[in-house]
Amino acid sequence: MKYFFLSVLFLGMFIVLQTPTVEAGCGTCDKTVVQNATNTASFTTLVAAVQAAGLAEKLSGPGPFTVFAPTNEAFSKLPPGTLEELLKPENKAKLVSVLTYHVVPGNVKAKDVVKLKEATTVAGSNVAIVVKNGVIMIDGAKVVQTDITSSNGVIHVIDAVILPKQ
Numbered sequence: 001m002k003y004f005f006l007s008v009l010f011l012g013m014f015i016v017l018q019t020p021t022v023e024a025g026c027g028t029c030d031k032t033v034v035q036n037a038t039n040t041a042s043f044t045t046l047v048a049a050v051q052a053a054g055l056a057e058k059l060s061g062p063g064p065f066t067v068f069a070p071t072n073e074a075f076s077k078l079p080p081g082t083l084e085e086l087l088k089p090e091n092k093a094k095l096v097s098v099l100t101y102h103v104v105p106g107n108v109k110a111k112d113v114v115k116l117k118e119a120t121t122v123a124g125s126n127v128a129i130v131v132k133n134g135v136i137m138i139d140g141a142k143v144v145q146t147d148i149t150s151s152n153g154v155i156h157v158i159d160a161v162i163l164p165k166q
Helices: 004-020 033-038 041-052 071-078 082-086 089-100
Strands: 066-072 103-105 118-120 126-132 135-138 141-150 153-158
Touching: 004 118, 033 041, 033 066, 033 135, 033 141, 041 066, 041 071, 041 153, 066 141, 082 089, 103 118, 135 153
Parallel strands: 066 153
Antiparallel strands: 066 103, 118 126, 126 135, 135 141, 141 153
């Protein structure tokens, strides 16, 4: 009986040691930033906007991209009619401008974001970064979740839509 238990124990250890390891907590690493956003219920508005802007293919490319992703609730905080206006085909250029203001080239993890005062977006504008009492703010939007690792970058969730300076 003793040998049976030892055999089971060693078999279990062998299986554990043979199992490939992945980044801790990373169930999203094999998907692009677009796929991860699409698979997240709180990003349906963002995904619809990205598709309307024609940016899904670009953001599914090799990147890497750092996306400061506003939630559905963040979009609902915009003044009434703003989102509907942005989603109109004739306002596609403005929608692209707003969305690309949320994307920074490179794979910038939270540990690196906190060291910055600003970052240049793919739109060519700078977003202000402030860290106070452990809270990261991007142009006044609070980062509520960090480091959703993707195959082509990283997503940080924000609680407001940030708008480029006019």
